[in-house]
Amino acid sequence: MTSIDVRDLTKEYGARRAVDGLTFSVPPGRVTGFLGPNGAGKSTTMRLVLGLDRPTSGTATIGGRPYGALHTPLRHVGALLDAGAAHGSRTARDHLRILAASNRIPVRRVDAVLAETGLAGVAGRRVRTFSLGMRQRLGIAAALLGEPEVVLLDEPANGLDPEGIVWIRTLLRRLAAQGRAVLVSSHLMNETAAFADHLVVLGRGRLLADTPVKDFIHARVRPDVRVRTTEPGALGDLLTRHGYDASRAADGTWTVRHARVDELGPLLAEANIPVLELAAQEATLEQAYLDLTASEAEFTALSQEA
Numbered sequence: 270m271t272s273i274d275v276r277d278l279t280k281e282y283g284a285r286r287a288v289d290g291l292t293f294s295v296p297p298g299r300v301t302g303f304l305g306p307n308g309a310g311k312s313t314t315m316r317l318v319l320g321l322d323r324p325t326s327g328t329a330t331i332g333g334r335p336y337g338a339l340h341t342p343l344r345h346v347g348a349l350l351d352a353g354a355a356h357g358s359r360t361a362r363d364h365l366r367i368l369a370a371s372n373r374i375p376v377r378r379v380d381a382v383l384a385e386t387g388l389a390g391v392a393g394r395r396v397r398t399f400s401l402g403m404r405q406r407l408g409i410a411a412a413l414l415g416e417p418e419v420v421l422l423d424e425p426a427n428g429l430d431p432e433g434i435v436w437i438r439t440l441l442r443r444l445a446a447q448g449r450a451v452l453v454s455s456h457l458m459n460e461t462a463a464f465a466d467h468l469v470v471l472g473r474g475r476l477l478a479d480t481p482v483k484d485f486i487h488a489r490v491r492p493d494v495r496v497r498t499t500e501p502g503a504l505g506d507l508l509t510r511h512g513y514d515a516s517r518a519a520d521g522t523w524t525v526r527h528a529r530v531d532e533l534g535p536l537l538a539e540a541n542i543p544v545l546e547l548a549a550q551e552a553t554l555e556q557a558y559l560d561l562t563a564s565e566a567e568f569t570a571l572s573q574e575a
């Protein structure tokens with residue numbers, strides 16, 4: 270079983286520290302979502318893991334070895350960094366055949382990944398005629414060609430239509446269930462919550478969080494409760510008396526902040542307030558993420574420096 274291990278990793282471009290003392294692991298059998306505002310260092314970290322750039326200090330290894338030390342790396346690590354990477358004048362099938370041959374991957378895998386990524390019907394078309402979504406699928410096909418134990422995907426949902434987004438979610442879950450280590454960067458918070466088990470969050474090159482998705486949301490955002498009643502005035506009084514922070518919408522619905530349904534329900538029953546609706550509003554990953562990264566966004570840093 271192979272994992273990605275990043276230890277004290279730092280990368281400087283001139284005076285700019287893109288990655289700053291980063292330590293985390295991506296273990297097998299789960300999807301790790303890689304989040305952070307623009308410029309936080311996600312792509313740089315992935316490039317360092319893939320040996321496309323040299324760290325200033327620290328290490329990034331796959332199964333304990335740097336990428337450059339792997340023979341036939343596509344058989345160990347599959348990556349999608351830039352969907353534009355395929356040669357436009359080649360057909361999708363030829364592109365994959367060349368990759369397979371140079372990595373000693375059996376040619377039968379070409380048709381297997383074309384089928385897996387929904388490209389079998391367009392395999393004979395030149396890549397330059399592909400839409401962004403089709404290129405994205407081809408990049409994922411290339412990443413999966415060598416049945417790698419480790420998969421890194423940078424923004425794989427880019428350019429995909431809603432059906433494609435559901436497909437990628439299912440694919441990521443399946444790759445993890447097969448025991449692979451999967452690291453996926455994304456800007457789509459709630460989409461990330463739909464496929465990731467675990468999150469690594471960066472801000473300005475530093476590690477802000479390394480935690481299961483569920484804990485991340487629950488630790489940062491306390492849920493609200495919606496209450497509708499035939500007696501909104503009486504409900505307002507009751508909430509005030511018990512010290513709740515609540516607000517009433519034009520249609521009479523109350524939103525009670527940082528409350529739980531099972532504490533409000535008995536309170537309303539005791540006060541004989543008829544309930545039409547009592548529902549928890551689930552906190553989203555987006556809320557938790559914005560809360561965490563609000564002070565970390567690069568534009569904030571820039572405006573402080575200015």
Ligand SMILES: Nc1ncnc2c1ncn2[C@@H]1O[C@H](COP(=O)(O)OP(=O)(O)OP(=O)(O)O)[C@@H](O)[C@H]1O
Nearest residue numbers: 282285286287305306307308309310311312313314
């Ligand atoms: N080759 C390079 N030369 C100089 N600076 C670079 C280079 N690559 C990245 N940077 C800088 O390093 C920082 C981190 O960039 P990186 O692309 O890794 O962030 P990111 O989290 O992937 O952002 P995004 O979500 O926008 O893709 C940014 O400030 C960026 O400008």
